Amino acid sequence: MSKFYITTPIYYVNAPPHLGHAITSVLADIVARYHRLSGKEVFFLTGTDEHGAKILRASEKAGREVSSFVVEIRESFRNLSPALNLSNDDFIYTPDKKRHWPGAQKLWQKLKEAGDIYKGKYKGLYCVGHEAFVTEKDLVGGKCADHDEKPQLIEEENYFFRLSKYTAEIKRRIESKELLILPESRRNEVLALMGEGLKDVSFSRPSQDISWGIPVPGDESQTMYVWCDALSNYISALGYGSEDETKFLKFWPADIHFIGKDILRFHAAIWPGMLLSAGLLLPRELVVTGMIQVGGRKMSKTLGNVADPFELVEHFGADAVRYYLSREVPVFDDGDFTQEKFSQAYEGNLVNGLGNYVQRISTMVRNYFDSRLEKPAEEEILKAPLKKGEVEYVSVPYFIEKIVFPEYKKTMDNLELNRASDAVFGLLKELDGYVQHYEPFHLIETDKEKTRVVLWNLAYGAVSLAWFLAPFLPQTSDKIFDIFGVVGKPQSEWNTFVVKEHKALFPRKL
Numbered sequence: 001m002s003k004f005y006i007t008t009p010i011y012y013v014n015a016p017p018h019l020g021h022a023i024t025s026v027l028a029d030i031v032a033r034y035h036r037l038s039g040k041e042v043f044f045l046t047g048t049d050e051h052g053a054k055i056l057r058a059s060e061k062a063g064r065e066v067s068s069f070v071v072e073i074r075e076s077f078r079n080l081s082p083a084l085n086l087s088n089d090d091f092i093y094t095p096d097k098k099r100h101w102p103g104a105q106k107l108w109q110k111l112k113e114a115g116d117i118y119k120g121k122y123k124g125l126y127c128v129g130h131e132a133f134v135t136e137k138d139l140v141g142g143k144c145a146d147h148d149e150k151p152q153l154i155e156e157e158n159y160f161f162r163l164s165k166y167t168a169e170i171k172r173r174i175e176s177k178e179l180l181i182l183p184e185s186r187r188n189e190v191l192a193l194m195g196e197g198l199k200d201v202s203f204s205r206p207s208q209d210i211s212w213g214i215p216v217p218g219d220e221s222q223t224m225y226v227w228c229d230a231l232s233n234y235i236s237a238l239g240y241g242s243e244d245e246t247k248f249l250k251f252w253p254a255d256i257h258f259i260g261k262d263i264l265r266f267h268a269a270i271w272p273g274m275l276l277s278a279g280l281l282l283p284r285e286l287v288v289t290g291m292i293q294v295g296g297r298k299m300s301k302t303l304g305n306v307a308d309p310f311e312l313v314e315h316f317g318a319d320a321v322r323y324y325l326s327r328e329v330p331v332f333d334d335g336d337f338t339q340e341k342f343s344q345a346y347e348g349n350l351v352n353g354l355g356n357y358v359q360r361i362s363t364m365v366r367n368y369f370d371s372r373l374e375k376p377a378e379e380e381i382l383k384a385p386l387k388k389g390e391v392e393y394v395s396v397p398y399f400i401e402k403i404v405f406p407e408y409k410k411t412m413d414n415l416e417l418n419r420a421s422d423a424v425f426g427l428l429k430e431l432d433g434y435v436q437h438y439e440p441f442h443l444i445e446t447d448k449e450k451t452r453v454v455l456w457n458l459a460y461g462a463v464s465l466a467w468f469l470a471p472f473l474p475q476t477s478d479k480i481f482d483i484f485g486v487v488g489k490p491q492s493e494w495n496t497f498v499v500k501e502h503k504a505l506f507p508r509k510l
C-alpha cells in the first residue's frame with residue numbers, strides 16, 4: 001500500500017483559531033480523505049507552534065503564565081478537529097519535550113555537524129508578528145504593513161544557519177519540480193527570490209531575551225529560532241530523533257505541506273535548506289493557499305476581523321463550513337468571507353440544492369415504490385436518457401462515469417478542490433434538470449414503469465453525489481448512503497435502493 005504524508009502548518013497559539021486557520025486544515029483534510037479513500041496509507045498531521053516572542057507577548061498581555069496560557073489555546077486548536085470533522089492522525093505541539101524537542105535538537109545537531117551553524121553578530125529589525133527579521137523595504141511608514149507595528153531594532157550575538165550555501169541546490173530542485181510548488185505563480189515568486197541568492201539566517205536568540213523555546217544543544221545561553229523549532233515538527237512528529245524512527249522512515253518525505261502564502265518563504269527556502277544540510281529528503285510538494293479576506297483585507301487577529309469557526313459550526317453544522325471553505329473560496333486565490341455570503345451559499349446550494357434534491361427523490365421512492373427500487377433492465381434504462389443541451393447521454397450512470405468522474409478526478413489530483421466541488425454541484429444541476437425534464441411526480445400518473453426508471457437514475461445520482469462528496473462533506477455523504485441503503489457498498493453494488501425516511505440534510509436557517 002503506498003503511503004501519503006500530508007501536513008498543515010502548526011498554528012500560533014497567541015489567540016484561538018479563526019476561519020483563516022480552519023480553511024488550511026479543512027483543505028488538507030479533504031486531500032487526506034481523498035487519498036485514504038483511494039486506498040493509500042495516509043498520515044495527516046496538524047498541531048500548534050507555541051514558542052517565541054509572539055506567544056510570550058500574548059501571554060503577558062493576557063496577564064498569564066505562558067506555559068498555562070498555551071495549553072488553553074492549544075486545546076481550542078485541538079478542538080477544531082472534532083468540530084470540523086478533521087481526520088488528522090496526530091497533533092503535535094512544540095513545548096512537548098518528549099515528542100518534539102528530541103527531533104528539533106537532532107536536526108540542529110545535524111546542521112552543526114555539516115558545518116552550517118556558526119556564531120555571528122546580528123543587527124536588524126525584528127518583527128514579532130512575523131517572527132522574522134524584516135528590512136526597511138518591508139515597512140510602510142516605519143511599520144510592518146501586515147502587523148501594523150514598529151519592528152524592534154535588535155543587535156546581538158547568535159547562531160546563524162548557512163542557508164546561502166544551498167541557494168543553487170534549492171533552486172535546482174524547485175526548477176526541476178522535484179520540489180513542486182503549486183500554484184505556478186507562487187513557484188515563480190520563489191524562484192525570483194532565489195535569483196537574488198538566499199542569505200544566511202539568524203537561527204537563535206539569547207535565552208536572556210527569549211527563554212520560551214528550545215535551548216540550543218550544547219549552548220543553553222541561546223534559544224532556537226522559533227521557525228527552526230517549528231519547521232522541524234514535520235519530522236519530530238514522525239519520531240525523528242526519538243528511540244523509534246520507524247514512522248519517520250515510513251512516511252518521510254512529506255507528500256504535501258499545505259501552507260498559506262504568507263509562510264511560503266520559510267517553507268521554500270529555510271526548510272529545504274535545513275533538510276539538505278541534514279542529508280534528508282525534501283518534501284515533494286508545497287501547496288500554497290490564498291487568504292480568507294474580509295472586505296479585501298486578510299482575516300487576522302491583529303486586524304480584529306475574525307470569524308469564529310466554532311460559532312459557524314454551531315449554527316450551520318460542520319459540513320456547511322467545510323462546503324463554504326472548499327467551494328466558495330478558491331484554493332489558490334484570496335477569497336472573501338461575509339456572513340451574508342455564507343448564509344446565501346448555505347441556503348442556495350445546500351438547503352435548496354443538495355438537501356432538497358435528496359429529500360424529493362427519497363420521498364418519491366417511498367411514496368410511489370414502497371421505498372424500494374430495483375435496478376431496471378438495461379434496455380429500460382435506455383428509455384430515459386439524460387439530455388444536456390443538444391447532447392443525449394444514454395443514462396445518468398453513463399453521464400457520471402464519462403463526464404463527471406474524469407473532471408472530478410483531474411481537478412482533485414491537481415488540488416483544484418473548488419473546481420472538483422463545482423463538478424459535483426454541476427452534476428446536481430444536471431440531475432435537477434433531469435427531474436424537470438421527466439417530471440416523475442406527473443409521470444407516475446400515466447407510466448409507472450418509466451417513473452421507476454427515472455427515479456432509479458435519480459437515486460443513483462444521489463448516491464453518486466454522496467460518493468464524490470465523501471472527502472468534502474463526510475457527514476452528509478454518510479447520511480445519503482444511509483438514506484438510500486447502500487452504506488459500505490461499492491459502486492458495482494448500487495443496484496437496489498431501499499430508502500429511509502429522514503430529516504432534512506440541511507435545516508433552513510432564514
Ligand code: MSP
Nearest residue numbers: 009010011012020021049230231259260291292299
Ligand atoms: N506558526 C506559523 C507556521 C509554522 S509551520 C512550520 C504560522 N502560524 S499562523 O497561525 O500564523 O498561520 C498558520 C496558517 O494559517 C498559515 O498557513 C497562514 O497562512 C494561515 N492563515 C492565517 N490567516 C489566514 C487567513 N486569513 N486566510 C487563510 N489562511 C490564513 O504562520
